Every structure is written in C-alpha cells, then in structure tokens.
Amino acid sequence: MRNLRLKIQYDGSRYLGWQRLGNSDMTIQGKLEDVVCRMTGEDISIVGSGRTDAGVHARGQVANFITSSTMTLGEMKSYMNHYLPKDIVIWDVSEAPERFHSRYNVKGKKYSYYLWTGEVQPPFVRKYSWHFEEILDLGKIKEASAILMGTHDFIGFSSLKKTKKSTVRRLDSIELGMDGDMLVLSFIGDGFLHNMVRILTGTLIEIGTRKMTLERIEEIFRSGIRSEAGITVPPHGLFLEEVYY
Template sequence: MRNIKLTIEYDGARYNGWQKLGDTENTIQSKLEKVLSEMTGRKIEVIASGRTDSGVHALAQIVNFKTNINMSTKEIRRYCNQYLPKDIVVKGIEEVDERFHARYNAKSKKYLYRIRIGAIPTAFNRKYTYYVPNYLDIEAMQKAGSYLLGEHDFKAFSSVKSSKKSTSREIFEMDITKEENELHLLFHGNGFLHNMVRIMVGTLIEIGEGKRTPESIKDIFASKTRENAGVTAPAQGLFLYEVFYD
C-alpha cells in the first residue's frame, strides 16, 4: 500500500474541530475522508498528528493515509483542492515510507496564538484573533513565559480529568512578539495536553493585565490544580503552526 502524507491548512471557524465523537459530518476529518473516499472508491481513514478543538485553525496539520490508487501526488492534491470545502486546503503532499504514522511519529509541535491588542478592535479577524482591550505588560508576559520553559507537570494547565496518564511535558520555546496590532505567542513543545496552550495563554494574559505576577507560574505548577491557573483563552486565536518529525 502507498502511504501518503498531507500537509493541510484549515480555517476551523465553522467546524466542530478535527474530530468529534458522534459527529460524523461537521468535522475537518470527515470532510477530508469523504473526498478521499470518493476519489479512491474505497473508505479512507486518515491519521492526523493530533486533534484540534472546535474553532481552532491549522496552518500545517499533518495527516497520512494508505491507498493503492494509481494517481500521482500532484493529481491527488489537485483532486482534493477541487472537491474540499474552500476553508480546507491541501498545501503539501508526498509519498512516505509505509511505516510513517502522523501521530506516533510526531516528535514535537508548534502552536501560535494571536491576540488583537489596542484601544479599538478591528472589524476583521474576529474569528482568527482574541481581542484584549486592556493594556498588556509584554515584558511581564515574557518573563512568565520563561517560567513555562523546560519539563514540568502541566496538570494545572490542562483540562485533563484522569490522572492515569503522565501529564509531564516539555516546552522548548515560548516567544511573544508584537506584530502591529497583534501579539503572537508561539509555543514549541514535545506535546500538549488538552487545552494546555489556551490555559497557558489565558494565564499569560492575566499576568499581562497585572492580575497575577510572572512568578505565580511556579505556584501554579506546584499546585497541580487547574483552578489555580488562568481562564481558558478562546479557541479562535489558536493555530496549529507546525508538526516536527525525525
């Protein structure tokens, strides 16, 4: 069987996430599987690097699927982009080793979170940024970001209920940059728990607003209690930015 790897960009605004239990229609996965199944004449199941929640976007989600179809990768990409909804686009395609698995082989991921700042909001981008009208102390946020770096138990920064699996993760990189009227928060780590990026962002915003100190990050880690971290920032500012493999 051929193993095809796709790089997919999607605007998550009108979908119930990458995959949702019980929802076999309005998810990005089901839209993609429908087109691939029609193309091949067989039921195709795709494997993604991970799920994204309702309203979350992707600039480069990685997906793979197996097929015996006799089409070039270029033809497959053209077919997909012709029949997929316009807010889901196959950006890249390559044939990979049959052992490649988009989820198991993912070594690390980057997420971007976009915050719109400034006294006046914009009429555009409300589905792609989170507008924070309050003044944000970027230096305090950057200092707090440095405390997130390294390996920690991120239980307090997740909505994981069960304690059976490890909640330890490592963050390699945490950058906050100002781009015109936006703050861009970039997180690169070996894995992310459910809602982890959005809870880190919600906490960093509260620090930027002066409601918490940068050092409070340490106490949140130590407590391992979700309630001690900040609110979960809304989905629309979050983008799966890049997935890294060996």
C-alpha cells in the first residue's frame, strides 16, 4: 500500500467548502474522491489538512490517501487534473511516509485575507477580495495585531460554542502587506478555530476604523463572548496559503 500526499489549489467560489456533504457533489473533497476512486478502482477516502468553508480558496491545501495503485505519480497527477473541474488543481503528488496523516501531523498554517481598499474594485479581483472603502488606520491594526499574537483562548474569536476540546491556540504572526489598493492580512499559527481568521480580520477592521478600542481585545480573551468581537468578514477574501509539517 502507498500513502500519497497531494498539494491542492482551488477556487472555492462555487463550492460548499472542503468537506463532503451528504448527497451534494459540490464540495472539494467530494470532487477529489470521485476522481481518485475512478482512477484507482478503489473505495478511497481523502483526508485533508482541515476544512475550508464555503467560498474560501486555497493555494496550499494538503491531503493524503492510501492506495494499492501502481500508477506512477506523474500518471496520477495528469489523470486527476484532466478529470477534475478546472477550478481544482493538483499541484503536486508525492510519496509520503506510511504514518503521515495530513490533519494530525499539522504543525501550523498560514491564511491570508485580501481587502480591496480603492474606491472602485476591478472585476478581476472581486471574487478574491472583499471591497472595503472606509479609511483604515494601519497603525492601530498593527497595535491590535501585537496584542492578539501569542498563546490565548480564542473561543471569543470563533463561531464555536463551548466545547470540551481545547480552544487555546498560538498565533505566531499577523503581517500587513499593501500592494496598491490591495491590503493583505496574513495569519500564521499552530491552528485556527472555526471562522477564527474571518473574525480576527473583522475585529482588526473595526479597530482600524475606530469602531472598537484596543482594550476590547483583552476583554474578549477574558469573557470568551463571540458577540463582543468584530464582524465575520465574507469568505471570498480568504485563502489557505500554506500548511506546515
């Protein structure tokens, strides 16, 4: 048996997210499993590094599956890219160690959120960035980012209800990049709760527009109350950039 690792890029615009859902065939996992099962003639389950929500994109999603197929890696890559929809691309196929698990072995992830801050948003970026026209104080956003970084209980910055599982995560960095009118907020951490990046982004935006004070961040850490944090920004500006092992 072979354990194969995939690096996947996808435009999530028309999909219901990564995870296969019941009878719907509009998920990334579902599309991949259908093609891989046909390719190998086996009943294959594909494991992803984590779920991305409906409308979220990926440049560096990682997945793995077990197969007895004798096809070469090149043949598999060509087959999958031929039969997959053109908005899902297999960027790399490689042999992985027997015990490699794309979800359990993750050490960290990088997500980026794209905001178009100009008065008029070009049609070519509208599916991949949120148009936000209000003036942002980038200095305040940097101050807030410094407070958010580190190891904290981030449940107040997520869509999760109370859970027995730990909601403590380590946020290693938040970087701001400006390319013309495109503002990019990049988050690197050891793991992210449901909607955490989108809520952190919404919180930083509200601080950047002075609708929220810096002091609120510590209050949210203490209370763990979701409604005290910022908005959940739309999914189409979010990209899973890289998964670290």
